Amino acid sequence: MKQMLLDWWRIVRSVLSAFLGVQNEHSRQRDFASDSPWPFIIAGVVLALILVIALVLIVHVVLASG
Amino acid sequence: MVELNLTKGYWLFIALYLVVPQVSADLKYNMPVGVTEVSHAVHSLHMTIFWICVAIAVIVFGVMFWSIFHHRKSRGAKAAQFHENTLVEIIWTLIPLVILVAMAVPATATLIKMYDTSDADVDIQITGYQWKWHYKYVNDDIEFFSTLSTPADQIKNEAPKDTNYLLEVDQPLVLPVGKKVRFLVTSNDVIHSWWVPDLAVKRDAIPGFINEAWTKIERSGTYRGQCAELCGKDHGFMPIVVEAKSEQEYSAWVANKQAEKEAAKQAAAASATKEWSHDELMAEGEKVYARICAACHQPTGMGIPSVFPALKGSPVATGNVQEHINIVLHGRPGTAMQAFAQQLSTTELAAVITYERNAWDNNTGDTVLPQAIQAVLDKQ
Amino acid sequence: MDARTQRSLVWLVLLPVAMFGFGFALVPLYDVFCRVTGLNGKVNTSPLAMPVSAKVDLSRSINIQFVTQNNANMPWTFQPLSTEMEIHPGADSRAVFRVKNVTDHPMSAQAIPSISPAEAAQYFHKIQCFCFNQQHLAARESLDMPVIFYVDPELPDYIHTITLGYTLFDVTKLAARAN
Amino acid sequence: MDVASEHSTDHDAHHGPAKGFTRWVYTTNHKDIGTMYLWLAFAMFLIGGSMAMVIRAELFQPGLQLVQPGFFNQMTTMHGLIMVFGAVMPAFVGLANWLIPMMIGAPDMALPRMNNLSFWILPFAFGLLLLTLFMDGGGPNFGWTFYAPLSTQYAPPSVTFFIFSIHLMGLSSIMGAINVIATIINMRAPGMTLMKMPLFVWTWLITAFLLLAAMPVLAGVVTMMLMDINFGTSYFSAAGGGDPVLFQHLFWFFGHPEVYIMILPAFGIISHIVPAFSRKRLFGYSSMVYATASIAILSFMVWAHHMFTVGLPLAGELFFMYATMMIAVPTGVKVFNWISTMFRGSLTLETPMLFAIAFIVLFTIGGFSGLMLAISPADFQYQDTYFVVAHFHYVLVPGAIFSIIAAAYFWLPKWCGRMYDEKLGKIHFWWSFVGLNLTFFPMHFVGLAGMPRRIPDYALQFADFNMISSIGAFIFGTAQLFFLYIVVKCILTGEKAPACPWEGAEGLEWTLPSPAPYHSFTVPPKFED
Structure with a gap:
């Protein structure tokens, strides 16, 4: 279970760095050594939705503060 | 040879990028500072972000051109073999992020100010038509069309162009100074966009919907703008002129306008009784035709094939008179042919129909009197 | 492959x-x-599922403006009997629009509502409106059309004026194609 | 003009290309199809360019001198459509067809017959589009963004042909994208893992996914238009419950990924040329790939910044402003990476490198004006003025067009086995550079001063900067005819090019002889990094 959590955290971290557009050689090779791309794609879509929701929340906070 | 002019090119380019905007900022080639609180805010936002971009550009391109010039092979530069440095990359990602947040704060404040249309003193309904604007003072029940008044021969380069070429209208929109004015923008046919740079107001006019905008003009004067959304053939020929008057002048103008409306009603009734001769109607008709109808049906009466029908020898202009009157009064729905019943007086309608039935050797010999038009209008 | x-x-x-x-x-x-x-000033164009009997807020009065617009040279004359009205949120109010088919042939029209400011649209509830269906008028026929509506008391307090605008469309061809 | 055929060397096993016309009609060879795409793109570039000359000739002075406003609108619309769908996109698909199989060590594209079909749709699509100019009522005159109801209720009768040609172009692009993805995923040489692929292949893989997601929405929009015009539905007419603003949302949901479809391959090309002439590996290869992916994802969240003045609610304006500003970050990363690649490299400045440096400088200026446009309150003054025209021309002309020209100069020796004339190349560069800046730099200021877009005539205060723009436009236009001369001269009489004419160039395509044999990599090459 712990290993699984660790993997997911690594995938999330690498997708977040993808959003920022910065990644180092080492973790990129490790990312791309993994067998199937699907976990990355799912994490990517989920995090994209979270990004959209985060932006909408920021807008509401900004509007609420007036 | 190449390396030298590359550096010269760079300094010329930076000079161009730095000097020209500064020179043009004072000249007429920059966003107008405008006469409303919102336009001042937008102008300062524009200039701050512009200077931020210029600063970043000078630093980034400076480093780039220096390294290009310095590391040329012909100067014996050996290529270093580093090709990754994540720390540097993270830095040059966070710095732009910080700059962006710094820009977003004032922008948000200005935008919130632009969207507050509450408690307006005057409400104006602005309607975009194919190729002119219609203004209606909702509270004072005044409404009129505002059409381009630049004569056609200036546009065809047959006459010298005056200073406000293409930016002058026959009836400008008159607004009070210091009062909050609320615009209700909509459209009669296609999407237009009502834009006056000096007021920093730009709102799309969409058929079927009402869009809101507001302004509070600080100084009296004349402010000119144009339609800012492609709306067909004469998109470039439907300008906007706003005349800001002081409060007294404005209320005097409103009163005068309402009096004018009453007088026009009497005049219409009176002119209906006046005996108009065929030639008088033809002369008046020609003037009205040139001002309104020539835009589509062309001065020659030939129209534009399959876009605007020709009147010369047309079955309508030479056929049944009642049918011809009906089309000019009520227009033809779904086409650019408008209903001119509210736009022209009965005399003007009678004159232009008489002209259309006799000009370009249609000469049906008919004389349509204002009384005939009045009869049709009363029957409605 | x-x-x-x-x-x-x-x-x-x-x-x-x-x-x-x-x-x-x-x-x-x-x-x-x-x-x-309430994006774009859209408001319900079909009768409310069930009219909410909100309590009337007498302390606050909202100024409702009525604005009309014909689309694409629709020849009918179309204007509100009164251009302005003071109402209390929660109270049912009634406004009348007069329309007349000035042409000499029968026509059908569809009125499309639009609320401004757009934020007020979701607090503006129409119980009965001529814009719920098409209006068919014979030649030279005239008609007074009511709209019964009420404004939700939860309307944000910075909104004092609501403009209800109608655009009248000629749907004679559309209606003919329908039946 | 047989680019790849007259050199079919002996070891080219079973058969060279068929002779004559049938070769080009029935070809399933990725090199021939690439050549046809590139020549079609060049022809469309010159046709679209001539329309731009008509526009700039009319705008040379105030007053109507040359064309009627109705025809002027047709010219602006067709100029936009032909340049976007006819010049830039086919040119990138042509480069993909030529380069991707060679770069990943594949013998050909995954679906050769579909490749042929997706090319041969295009000449008929553009023939149809150009024919609408001669139809009753004229060609499309509602702008390349064809907003309803101007494009539905008030359109000329030829609008249905316009819709059909957009369908064809969309179909061709979707098939092209499917072909590229299938090739990249399945046919890489052993040892060439996803992460060792050249960057041009990476950017095209991501662009292809953008195409597959965006193009169908455009096909949906034009289908809705077709039904509105002919079958009495009212998607975009308020009369039947529709909404013209819905059209703008749908169009720009396709529109913004489309503009990234037109710039991501350019990023790929520049990421090949800059390292080659700096004799240094690309800086931050993985950041470049991740940044491209991040741009692609963000491009679907920002579409409404084209509609700030349409009456969006305040929350919508803020959301799209923030999302649009975020795109500046990954784009910035890419520009910084190119500059770091050049830093402490060993540079030589042949023609491809000159175009690449001009790309970096001028595209970034387009990026800065784009950042200014993202600020929603300021956009109220910029929207639909010549400031926007200056922005997207700075992003597209030195962006997409310069990168395509740079790619042509860089890979021409590989395609036709002959070197272009270096001196003529440099003349072409400086000639285009001057013409471009003379044309589009004054547009920034004329737009700020208040000149709206798409108008055939303007007020007197915009007169002198418009004259400069028009002169610049003719300079830039003639430079591209000169480029045609350089390319033809190189193909016919250029001196023999070695397998790898560029000292710093790396990549599988440079291991092939120049010109690349008709069938290359029939046996997958061993690839070790």
Whole structure:
């Protein structure tokens, strides 16, 4: 279970760095050594939705503060 | 040879990028500072972000051109073999992020100010038509069309162009100074966009919907703008002129306008009784035709094939008179042919129909009197 | 074409077909999104499921403006009997619009409502409105059309004026095609 | 003009290309199809360019001198459509067809017959589009963004042909994208893992996914238009419950990924040329790939920044402003990476490198004006003025067009086995550079001063900067005819090019002889990094 959590955290971290557009050689090779791309794609879509929701929340906070 | 002019090119380019905007900022080639609180805010936002971009550009391109010039092979530069440095990359990602947040704060404040249309003193309904604007003072029940008044021969380069070429209208929109004015923008046919740079107001006019905008003009004067959304053939020929008057002048103008409306009603009734001769109607008709109808049906009466029908020898202009009157009064729905019943007086309608039935050797010999038009209008 | 290309081909054809469907799905999605957020001044164009009997807030009065607009040279005359009205949130109010078919042939028209400011749209509830259905008028016929509405008391307090605008469309061809 | 055929060397096993016309009609060879795409793109570039000359000739002075406003609108619309769908996109698909198989060590594209079909749709699509100019009522005159109801209720009768040609172009692009993805995923040489692929292949893989997601939505929009015009539905007419603003949302949901479809391959090309002439590996290869992916994802969240003045609610304006500003970050990363690649490299400045440096400088200026446009309150003054025209021309002309020209100069020796004339190349560069800046730089200021877009005539205060723009436009236009001369001269009489004419160039395509044999990599090459 712990290993699984660790993997997911690594995938999330690498997708977040993808959003920022910065990644180092080492973790990129490790990312791309993994067998199937699907976990990355799912994490990517989920995090994209979270990004959209985060932006909408920021807008509401900004509007609420007036 | 190449390396030298590359550096010269760079300094010329930076000079161009730095000097020209500064020179043009004072000249007429920059966003107008405008006469409303919102336009001042937008102008300062524009200039701050512009200077931020210029600063970043000078630093980034400076480093780039220096390294290009310095590391040329012909100067014996050996290529270093580093090709990754994540720390540097993270830095040059966070710095732009910080700059962006710094820009977003004032922008948000200005935008919130632009969207507050509450408690307006005057409400104006602005309607975009194919190729002119219609203004209606909702509270004072005044409404009129505002059409381009630049004569056609200036546009065809047959006459010298005056200073406000293409930016002058026959009836400008008159607004009070210091009062909050609320615009209700909509459209009669296609999407237009009502834009006056000096007021920093730009709102799309969409058929079927009402869009809101507001302004509070600080100084009296004349402010000119144009339609800012492609709306067909004469998109470039439907300008906007706003005349800001002081409060007294404005209320005097409103009163005068309402009096004018009453007088026009009497005049219409009176002119209906006046005996108009065929030639008088033809002369008046020609003037009205040139001002309104020539835009589509062309001065020659030939129209534009399959876009605007020709009147010369047309079955309508030479056929049944009642049918011809009906089309000019009520227009033809779904086409650019408008209903001119509210736009022209009965005399003007009678004159232009008489002209259309006799000009370009249609000469049906008919004389349509204002009384005939009045009869049709009363029957409605 | 080897097996692997064939397998990826299946997915690669499904994606554009799905996106084509998504393009069409955006139409109802947009409508729902507009209704929920009152985007673009859209307001309900069908009778309310059940008229909410909100309590009347006598302390506050809202100025309702009525504005009319004919579309694409629609010849009918169309104007509100009174251009302005003071109402209390929660109270049912009634406004009348007069329309007249000035032409000499029968026509059908459809009025489209639009509320400004757009934020007020979701607090503006129409119980009965001539814009719920098409109006068919014979030649030279005139008609007074009522709209019964009320404004939700939860209307944000910075809104004091609401403009209800109607645009009148000529739908004679559309109606003829329908029946 | 047989680019790849007259050199079919002996070891080219079973058969060279067929002779004569049938070769080009029935070809399933990725090199021939690439050549046809590139020549079609060049022809469309010159046709679209001539329309731009008509526009700039009319705008040379105030007053109507040359064309009627109705025809002027047709010219602006067709200029936009032909340049976007006819010049830039086919040119990138042509480069993909030529380069991707060679770069990943594949013998050909995954679906050769579909490749042929997706090319041969295009000449008929553009023939149809150009024919609408001669139809009753004229060609499309509602702008390349064809907003309803101007494009539905008030359109000329030829709008249905316009819709059909957009369908054809969309179909061709979708098939092209499917082909590229299937090739990249399945046919890489052993040892060439996803992460060792050249960057041009990476950017095209991501662009292809953008195409598959965006193009169908455009097909949906034009289908809705077709039904509105002919079958009495009212998607975009308020009369039947529709909404013209819905059209703009749908169009720009496709529109913004489309503009990234037109710039991501350019990023790929520049990421090949800059390292080659700096004799240094690309800086931050993985960041470049991740940044491209991040741009692609963000491009679907920002579409409404084209509609700030349409009456969006305040929350919508803020959301799209913030999302649009975020795109500046990954784009910035890419520009910084190119500059770091050049830093402490060993540079030589042949023609491809000159175009690449001009790309970096001028595209970034387009990026800065784009950042200014993202600021929603300021956009109220910029929207639909010549400031926007200056922005997207700075992003597209030195962006997409310069990168395509740079790619042509860089890979021409590989395609036709002959070197272009270096001196003529440099003349072409400086000639285009001057013409471009003379044309589009004054547009920033004329737009700020208040000149709206798409108008055939303007007020007197915009007169002198418009004259400069028009002169610049003719300079830039003639430079591209000169480029045609350089390319033809190189193909016919250029001196023999070695397998790898560029000292710093790396990549599988440079291991092939120049010109690349008709069938290359029939046996997958061993690839070790």
